[in-house]
Amino acid sequence: MRPEVRTFVADGSLPDWDASEEEIDRRCHQLAAISRPVTREEAAALATCFGPDDCYGAAWTLVHLIETAPGPVPQLEDPGSEVGDWAQTLWARWAGEHPAT
Template sequence: MRPEVQAFVADGHLPNCDADEEEIDRRVNQLEAISAPVTADEADALAACFGPDDCYGVAWSLLHLIETSPGPVPPVALPGADATEWHRTLWNRWGNR
């Protein structure tokens, strides 16, 4: 896994819209440092980084980066009741093809 992906993943979930501007900008800069396409392993790791909301659109950028992977992000099973909006979105856009 590339160092820029490891750094993004190490910082955990994206913050919510209530986070301060500096934190959101920092995560945007980290995300923009990751060049596409990502590997399947990188996509899997990045998929665990969605936060509770769209973080002013940053979550959509993360989703689009994940979609540059050559294959579906595991797991491709139907998301359960406890799945986040973002995992359902990945399923709807990619996992059930």
């Protein structure tokens, strides 16, 4: 896994709307530093970083970054009901583009 992905993942979930502007900017800069495409391993790790809301659009950036990985993200092939909304969104978008055979 590349260092910039490890750094982003190590800092945990995206902050919510109540976070400071500095914290949101810092996380957005970390996210922007990750070049595309990501590997399946990186995508799986990044998929654990969704926060409670869209973090002023950063969650969508994270979704689009994860979608650059080849094939499905292993942890999201069958997310079940216990995962958050953003993981469900990612899985639904992937499933719509790659229907089961």
